[in-house]
Amino acid sequence: xxxxxxxxxxxxxxxxxxxxxxxxxxxxxxxxxxxxxxxxxxxxxxxxxxxxxxxxxxxxxxxxxxxxxxxxxxxxxxxxxxxxxxxxxxxxxxxxxxxxxxxxxxxxxxxxxxxxxxxxxxxxxxxxxxxxxxxxxxxxxxxxxxxxxxxxxxxxxxxxxxxxxxxxxxxxxxxxxxxxxxxxxxxxxxxxxxxxxxxxxxxxxxxxxxxxxxxxxxxxxxxxxxxxxxxxxxxxxxxxxxxxxxxxxxxxxxxxxxxxxxxxxxxxxxxxxxxxxxxxxxxxxxxxxxxxxxxxxxxxxxxxxxxxxxxxx
Amino acid sequence: xxxxxxxxxxxxxxxxxxxxxxxxxxxxxxxxxxxxxxxxxxxxxxxxxxxxxxxxxxxxxxxxxxxxxxxxxxxxxxxxxxxxxxxxxxxxxxxxxxxxxxxxxxxxxxxxxxxxxxxxxxxxxxxxxxxxxxxxxxxxxxxxxxxxxxxxxxxxxxxxxxxx
Numbered sequence: 001x002x003x004x005x006x007x008x009x010x011x012x013x014x015x016x017x018x019x020x021x022x023x024x025x026x027x028x029x030x031x032x033x034x035x036x037x038x039x040x041x042x043x044x045x046x047x048x049x050x051x052x053x054x055x056x057x058x059x060x061x062x063x064x065x066x067x068x069x070x071x072x073x074x075x076x077x078x079x080x081x082x083x084x085x086x087x088x089x090x091x092x093x094x095x096x097x098x099x100x101x102x103x104x105x106x107x108x109x110x111x112x113x114x115x116x117x118x119x120x121x122x123x124x125x126x127x128x129x130x131x132x133x134x135x136x137x138x139x140x141x142x143x144x145x146x147x148x149x150x151x152x153x154x155x156x157x158x159x160x161x162x163x164x165x166x167x168x169x170x171x172x173x174x175x176x177x178x179x180x181x182x183x184x185x186x187x188x189x190x191x192x193x194x195x196x197x198x199x200x201x202x203x204x205x206x207x208x209x210x211x212x213x214x215x216x217x218x219x220x221x222x223x224x225x226x227x228x229x230x231x232x233x234x235x236x237x238x239x240x241x242x243x244x245x246x247x248x249x250x251x252x253x254x255x256x257x258x259x260x261x262x263x264x265x266x267x268x269x270x271x272x273x274x275x276x277x278x279x280x281x282x283x284x285x286x287x288x289x290x291x292x293x294x295x296x297x298x299x300x301x302x303x304x305x306x307x308x309x310x311x312x313x
Numbered sequence: 314x315x316x317x318x319x320x321x322x323x324x325x326x327x328x329x330x331x332x333x334x335x336x337x338x339x340x341x342x343x344x345x346x347x348x349x350x351x352x353x354x355x356x357x358x359x360x361x362x363x364x365x366x367x368x369x370x371x372x373x374x375x376x377x378x379x380x381x382x383x384x385x386x387x388x389x390x391x392x393x394x395x396x397x398x399x400x401x402x403x404x405x406x407x408x409x410x411x412x413x414x415x416x417x418x419x420x421x422x423x424x425x426x427x428x429x430x431x432x433x434x435x436x437x438x439x440x441x442x443x444x445x446x447x448x449x450x451x452x453x454x455x456x457x458x459x460x461x462x463x464x465x466x467x468x469x470x471x472x473x474x475x476x477x
Contacts, residue, residue: 047438047457095436140438141371141403142429193405194373234375277376277458 037086037104037129037154044188045135045148046092054088056308064302069292076112080299083107084126098133100150103157106174124174125158131182139190139198146188154180160212170216170250177212196231200241219248219261227268237272243286249294259295264288266301278312337454341367341446344431346401346424349411355399355422358450364474365446366398366467369432372413373404374440380459385419387468395475401426403437447474 046052060082065074088102104126111119131152138146160177161167170176186202202225208218227241242265249261270284286304293300345356357365368384370377381400388398398421402410407425414423426432435444445454445467454470456463 138438140429140432141369141440142433142437192373193371276460 037084037102037127044090045096045133045138045146046090046098048092048094050090050092051313052090052310053313054090054308054310055086056088056306057083057085058304058306059083060304061302062299064288064300065297066291066293066300067297069290072297078110078112078299080110082109088129096135096138098135100131100133100152101129103128106158108168108172108174110172120168120172122162122168122172122174124162126174127176128155128157129153129182130155131184133184139188139195141193144190144193144195146186146190148184148186150182150184152182152184154182154206156212161214167214170212170214170218176208176218177214177216178208178210178218180210180218181207183207198229199226200229201226215253216257217251219250221245221247225268231274235274237274237282239268239270239272239284241268242266242289243268259293259298261295262291262293262298262300264301265290280310282308282310284308337452339452341365341444341450341452342434343450344424344434346426346431349402349407349423349425350414351422355424357399357446360397360399361450362448363393364396364448364471366396366443366471367401367435367446368398368441368443369401369403369426369435369437370441371402371404372409376459377413377441378417379461380441380463381417381419383459383461383464385421387464387471388421391468391471396471397421399424401431403427403429403432403440445470445474448476 062080062082063074063078065072065078083106085105086102087104088100090098090100092098105124106126107121107123109119109121129152131150133148133150135146135148137143138148154176156175156177156179158175160170160173160175162173182204183206184202184204186200188198188200191197191199202223204223206221208220211217223243223245225241225243227239229237229239231237245264245266247261250257265288267287267289268284269287270282272280272282274280284306286301288301288303291300341357343356343358345354347353348355357367366384366387368380370381384398384400388396398419400419400421400423402423402425404410404413404425405427407427410423410425424431429437435442439457441457441459443456444452445456447453453474456467
């Protein structure tokens with residue numbers, strides 16, 4: 001009996017969630033759909049006059065149904081995914097100053113069951129990010145430490161009202177439709193003079209107090225990451241790290257949106273092939289380890305993986 | 314929209330943008346050091362009147378395996394009447410630099426700079442990095458990294474500075 005009730009409850013919740021995704025008058029189902037743009041940005045310090053270009057594409061599967069910290073069996077066969085393509089650039093303005101920017105193209109897709117009518121999708125330009133960074137000291141042959149601070153903004157370049165007659169919910173929109181303030185910091189330590197083995201810890205905080213055209217305000221977001229990276233010879237490198245992410249609940253008209261916000265801890269591995277001192281290609285992934293999500297039920301990250309290509313001019 | 318605090322932070326960043334480090338066209342920062350194998354004192358300004366190529370390297374720097382022999386070849390071809398190379402080894406352990414030189418001997422002077430007394434004023438951030446300095450002591454070009462074949466263009470640039 002208990003199992004039947006649980007199934008009914010989940011199915012009912014999923015029905016509500018699906019309804020919400022097709023109408024702007026309902027809440028976004030979760031804040032997890034926010035594409036992690038900052039992770040696609042190269043945040044290492046850049047020498048004066050140097051320009052780095054990076055292209056990355058990330059496939060983000062978000063079909064895990066979670067109640068608090070527990071994954072619940074999804075009876076509906078809901079599938080939710082995003083593909084983000086990000087082009088970022090970093091330019092060394094001066095000895096300790098770097099400016100970075102990115103633009104994104106986002107594709108969202110959500111379907112329940114096999115009916116063609118239960119499928120929603122959107123695509124288009126997403127948000128952009130502009131970040132100014134100050135690096136008071138950086139890793140050199142004479143220094144093992146690097147510290148950076150930065151501030152910037154997330155800018156709504158793309159559309160946030162996709163969906164035609166039935167505007168899709170906020171988490172299905174390519175762009176957030178609102179400006180966010182970004183504060184960022186990073187510290188790296190090189191274990192040897194050649195800096196082939198490094199420890200890195202970084203944190204960023206995004207304040208979202210700007211509402212979009214539909215009076216929706218995304219929750220504030222904190223990311224904290226630590227990891228280690230190592231170059232093997234001149235051609236290969238790998239990295240492994242942990243990323244903690246916490247978001248507060250989204251709001252509309254100052255009322256909290258249920259089933260938004262939470263805490264995530266992910267394992268983030270990566271490998272890189274270095275063609276030469278200008279060109280490299282890398283593959284990285286994100287595997288959820290622990291999550292503690294607000295509200296009754298949320299669909300959240302199952303896994304994600306990204307491929308990126310970097311070129312230094 | 315963006316808060317006042319945020320805008321103030323951005324504005325203060327921009328207002329405190331410092332000037333660039335030593336650039337081409339500036340007088341090269343003078344330095345002195347003890348030559349690694351011979352023990353005599355080497356001073357950059359003593360080479361005024363000659364074209365000088367200052368090269369920062371370390372034993373762990375993979376491109377340096379190729380660049381040092383290439384620079385040696387250039388020096389042998391151009392002679393030392395109008396030209397000299399000064400190499401600055403930045404290995405934390407100078408013994409590592411000496412071992413490297415046993416396998417890759419060079420005839421030009423090599424100075425040890427484990428603490429960065431020369432490298433820090435020259436803003437050395439990665440290796441190899443080198444500077445081409447003219448007869449008046451002015452930096453005319455700087456180079457980062459090294460790939461086989463780069464020595465052809467470098468030799469041409471050095472020769473273009475030679476007096477007729």
